[in-house]
Amino acid sequence: MTTDDPVVLLVDDSSNDSLLMRTVFERAGFLHPLHFARSGDEAIAYLRGDGRYADRLLFPLPTTLLMDLNMPGKNGFEVLDWIGHQPYLRRLRVYILSASSRPEDIERAYDLGADSYLVKPGNFDGLLHLANCLISWLKLNHFAPSLPVHDDFESLSPFLGASARTEEDARHHSLVRSAV
């Protein structure tokens, strides 16, 4: 099964920026609801389905992450790194939306598996332009449905190797298993 509907999770610690993004997405004609996380830790909780995020009807697993880099707590790089270690998130596309245009940041983001790196425009018209382009792009894309959190290591491990597993994953995985 494939789905044509993008599910976008916006990760940004600035609520003002999130509100502006929601406005420009609406103006650009994005009809799907945007989902929000206000920090790296919240993004991880969302993706893992912790607590209230367990309700996948309200908080569906995203197809596309639009994420800031500079955030308190776990920053965008750490989230990228974490995502890279979660086999069930292998279909997730991660677009960085950062105010930084430093080459080091751009290189590091790509090295950690970012699919795209966008620099936050300085004004509203720039944001609107970005939203228009992004939505056109998302419309052109086809998305594969998200995988469940417990999508097994077993089927993947021969390809991923043991290194893809962290202790945390393993612990989380066993928790999920025992729950099932």
Added chain:
Amino acid sequence: MSPVAPTAVPSTSELRYRRLFEAAREGILLVDPATRRIIEVNPFLAEFLGYRPAEIIGRELFEVGLLPDEAGTQSAFRELHTHGYVYLEELSLRTRAGRLVHVEFTGNLYDEDGQPVIQCHVHDITERKKSADALAAARRKLSRHAVELEAIVDRRTTQLRLTNEQLEAFVYTIAHDLRAPLRTMQGFSQLLVEEHAAALSEQARDYANFINTAAQTLDRLLADLLVFSQVSQEKIELLPLPLEALVQSALTSCEAEIAVSRAQVETVAPWPVVLAHPATLRQVLVNLIGNAVKFVGAALPRVRLRAEEGVDGIVRVWVEDNGIGIPLEFQQRIFQVFQRLHTIEYPGTGIGLAIVQKGMERMGGRAGVVSSPGAGSNFWIELAGVPLDPNRSQKLEEKP
């Protein structure tokens, strides 16, 4: 040779040598190799060692301070017997009064009518050694000072570099962090006007627009500051670059500005290959082209880009416009940060040409302008060219 008759009257030659022996300003002594005892000493040596000659005769060398000790004397004699001579370049000894002196010691074994005898020369080198030691000490001190000085310079250079890096990082952080609240100010003031125009009085709309405009101006300024700081901090690696591709890429970046100004842009071949850092050179060209289409007079802007190869291998790139021009007295100042000639007619941050200057400086090149008011401005930048030998150009073309 006639046999020498024993006589109380010394021969002339004997007298001559006796006088030499007595008057020499160098120590001479004779030693009997069989007993190792001194059989004769000249007055100079006796006095030098602090004895009367009679006190020395019959003694062994080590007893009067010549040679360090009995063992040393024995080894010197062994060497004398083996090689026929002994030479000690530098021998330190104490005179009877305890003064430390340094001598050069030579001993030769001679045969006098079947009778072996050792003739020794003792040359006082105390003064020579003193000056040599002083010279060596001075040299050591000098080199130590040089090392210390170098360390100080190193330390200060490091400090300066760190301070400079911190300052540049600070500029980056400030510019970067200030942009986020600005985006909020600008975005919401624009939304206020666009979405709530009906609820606002004309004056309120004006105020919101003032905020919007000011925020946008400030944002452009911060954006330029970020570029300036990036050009200042970026690791610069010079590569051979075909100018033509870079000029095209810079023109593409300026497409919007060129379209708005309705400028005619002409590029004149040929374009040589230069040594430059791609991102920096591109930024420099973008700024120069942006300037050329911005500072225009009544006529439609015409911009011409061309390159000139000097005999010294330096390539000069010209960006020529037909704009308003720059009075001579301002031609230096415009390359400094925040120096603006026109505040109202032409929007700008006053950082553009500072970026050009900084970028060229970082690539080991130069920038300048030839202009007069009303006659347009011809900006130039200079870079090292890459001589086009066939192998080189082949290599460049192979690059993806």
